[in-house]
Amino acid sequence: MKIELGIPKGTRDFGPEQVAKRHYIMNHIREVFELFGYEPIETPAMELLSVLTGKYGEEGDQLLFRVLNSGDFWKEVSPEDVAKGSAHLANVICEKGLRYDLTVPFARYVVMHQHELAFPFKRYQMQPVWRGDSPQKGRYREFYQCDADVVGTDSLLCEAEIVLMIMEVFRRLGIEDYTIKINHRELLRAMSEWIGAAGQEQALCVAIDKLDKIGQEGVVRELQERGFAQNQIQQLLPLFEVKGTYAEVLKHFAQQLKELASAKKAIEDLQTIQNLLEEASGQPLDTFPLMLDPTLARGLSYYTGAIFEVKVNNVAIGSVSGGGRYDNLTGTFGKEGLTGVGFSFGLDRLYDVMEALDLFPKNTRAGVDVMLVHFDTESRKGLLPLLQRLRGASIKAELYPQADKLKKQMKYAHKKGTPWVLLAGSEELQRQSVQLKNMYTGEQLEISMDEVVGFLKQKLYNG
Amino acid sequence: MKIELGIPKGTRDFGPEQVAKRHYIMNHIREVFELFGYEPIETPAMELLSVLTGKYGEEGDQLLFRVLNSGDFWKEVSPEDVAKGSAHLANVICEKGLRYDLTVPFARYVVMHQHELAFPFKRYQMQPVWRGDSPQKGRYREFYQCDADVVGTDSLLCEAEIVLMIMEVFRRLGIEDYTIKINHRELLRAMSEWIGAAGQEQALCVAIDKLDKIGQEGVVRELQERGFAQNQIQQLLPLFEVKGTYAEVLKHFAQQLKELASAKKAIEDLQTIQNLLEEASGQPLDTFPLMLDPTLARGLSYYTGAIFEVKVNNVAIGSVSGGGRYDNLTGTFGKEGLTGVGFSFGLDRLYDVMEALDLFPKNTRAGVDVMLVHFDTESRKGLLPLLQRLRGASIKAELYPQADKLKKQMKYAHKKGTPWVLLAGSEELQRQSVQLKNMYTGEQLEISMDEVVGFLKQKLYNG
Known part of the structure; x- marks a missing residue:
């Protein structure tokens, strides 16, 4: 009898050469993380659904892979449970799910182990995550994330060091032409206030986060649908077109939004990050691959401070890294007010970039000499x-x-x-x-x- | 609202020191595998249930973690499916499961990728596996295996090299006092024949595999229950008590079972393994931590040749490594007659051994200098x-x-x-x-x- 062979949709086998190349990237990332004082943790592939659900929005909950309870999973199911439909039923017959990202398990870890940890706690984590997304080019149902986060300090040195770590990883991998975009959630909040839409910065972020995908017209439509008035949008658009060096953009917003408290915080933070980078390197900021981009928004709702995104230039592959500061990631698990900042490399996209630019050394493969x-x-x-x-x-x-x-x-x-x-x-x-x-x-x-x-x-x- | 925090039963978080120590062991194993020409592959955490079920016996099937189908998993379920009970229902609402070991995914990989591979194909794989066993000391629901296998050759050099690899890994880890037990399935078959129970070697193996747990009396009871006659058991017991150096035990069986074809094959193989080890090292076999143990059986049914098991002496921890030769692992996936041999290190047990013997270097942890x-x-x-x-x-x-x-x-x-x-x-x-x-x-x-x-x-x- 011949069995139909295959692997689940959106997952992949990695042969010797691919594994060697993936490890090549991961080893460089690991070395840089450790050079900067981040230490590794690992968490289980399965988490309790009570930990996972409600953290990724409604869409995220639907994309969670749920693991059927062991033994007679049907024992406790009532006809009412069945009648309520599959979304309800799934939560009755499954209490575990596969990790969806490394951030929520990290927050759970910090709260569970808070009494053993030295704060500020700097951890990195490189493990696979699983999402039931429709597979397409560059999007898989099993993929690796490489995260570094520090919680328990509001020092902007951490933000500056994230920039330095990204640069050091890229230097070691041989990636030369790239842009680290940076923005600040408080600047986006200030923009909302400035156009008379205070409190609507989340809707603003979700809309402009799509700029790359749907263009400016699309964003305008999206803003209209989300209830922004025509005159508000007209007032907003020029802000997005502010261009120039980091210092120029910063100066522009410092003047234009100077009367808003939220802008003041953002401007100060961004200025401090600049100072720290210049002090550490002895170089002016112009020499950094850094761009202050007022249209950078990042979709996730938990960011509260500086946000980052990294794009390799002249390669048709999305962002390879991103992150930002959050003020209350662990609040949902019962520990309030632990501020932190973190970022993540997407291993699979970095792999594609390395292949596209032909940057892997000739002898990556592990074979014998x-x-x-x-x-x-x-x-x-x-x-x-x-x-x-x-x-x-x-x-x-x-x-x-x-x-x-x-x-x-x-x-x-x-x-x-x-x-x-x-x-x-x-x-x-x-x-x-x-x-x-x-x-x-x-x-x-x-x-x-x-x-x-x-x-x-x-x-x-x-x- | 405070959420009840926790992780699934039988799973673990690993902090910085534990991760560093686990990587310390894995890095040594990886280096030795690569030194001997094994190359890494990685397979997805989820496999199709059609690949996993029926490979691990009935008990194994029950211990598989099943992943609920994405989307409306209940759509196709009929009242008849519900009536048939949870074991049936699980296969209707789940098409994927978590990897239970690395051997079946390896066999599936070899068959799916056979046209890209160079045979003999030597691969290693170090990934977590999941089993719904009752957790207890030293037994987890998520744990790591480190496997090396070579398929596509019947050369006994592979068996000899497994011994050398185990020795090299232990040398690097600093483990000095250990025993590599070796036996041969054909020798067990010859024993069955010799006592007049030809064809019952599988039952024999299952029974004597429990010797460590239930003692000789227990094994006798088990053999009786499995239909062995009293005089057969009486004839068998002295065989199990044959002791001495590898050469002495080998000589004993060569004489006692010399008329049986199955014994001849086993004796020849074991003799060749001895020769190869002596030729490679220039040392007599007495200097090897090797023991020819006629009571070593290994539970798994797919072994057909030499079998191995490694126990660290003076530590109350079960075997840390085991393996053997199989003649038809890929047959179930449609590729017949591909012989191979492999073995596995259990990372979690090795970790416990290293802790018990205090063998981790002082500065394993990844922290800053x-x-x-x-x-x-x-x-x-x-x-x-x-x-x-x-x-x-x-x-x-x-x-x-x-x-x-x-x-x-x-x-x-x-x-x-x-x-x-x-x-x-x-x-x-x-x-x-x-x-x-x-x-x-x-x-x-x-x-x-x-x-x-x-x-x-x-x-x-x-x-």
């Missing part, structure tokens, strides 16, 4: 101690496990991208030597067994 | 460039983000286990110097700003 070929029990016997010596010198090595035809063994090494092949027939073994062939250049030489390890180390690490 | 203390905007301004210079030299560093009281900042560094604290008041800054304090020894010195990086590098990497 050298494959040993043998022809019979005798040559295997002669090569086994050498195999162990190579490994003892940290040279990744394998002995092709069967005495297949030479051609087949060479083809195997070629298919796996193995750089060196080592052969020894009875003649070489008698001379205590081996043939060494470079699979890229075709270069071949005979070398004594005692010299192989040293020769390969030289070639592999100083080549 | 040095924390900078500041008192006001001026001292922050003076320290920021130094902070960046330290990081530029790969010294993990953080600046405490607020100008809190010195005592509070020191307490923070202490709680996080930071080894060095760096302070600079206005006097030091005027002198272009800083105070550096070692938090372990209490040692404190004043040092010029230009020398700090070099001094710390020396202390951290050559101390």
